[in-house]
Amino acid sequence: MNINELITIVKNKLLNQINIESINIEDKSFIHKNHKSNEKGKFHLKLIIESKQLKQMNKIESNKKIFKVLKEELKNYIHSIQILIK
Numbered sequence: 001m002n003i004n005e006l007i008t009i010v011k012n013k014l015l016n017q018i019n020i021e022s023i024n025i026e027d028k029s030f031i032h033k034n035h036k037s038n039e040k041g042k043f044h045l046k047l048i049i050e051s052k053q054l055k056q057m058n059k060i061e062s063n064k065k066i067f068k069v070l071k072e073e074l075k076n077y078i079h080s081i082q083i084l085i086k
Helices: 003-017 059-069 071-076
Strands: 022-027 043-050 078-085
16 A cells, blocks of 8 residues: 555545544655664554544543544554644
């Protein structure tokens, strides 16, 4: 899977399962390119999400909800994920 396919899948899954006003997903894999634990085919993503639903939850609850939605992608394609909820 390439990064554009992954971003599309992540965006669609989150939009379909969480009330989100806007979402921006950035590929941050280049920052970690020379790290020892970097794996080919595993990406580093930054999610910037505007969501009243997630904002009403505490940080742990909102992150758990996102992790649950992205369970397969986290297991197979995402090495690191940074989440910013507005």
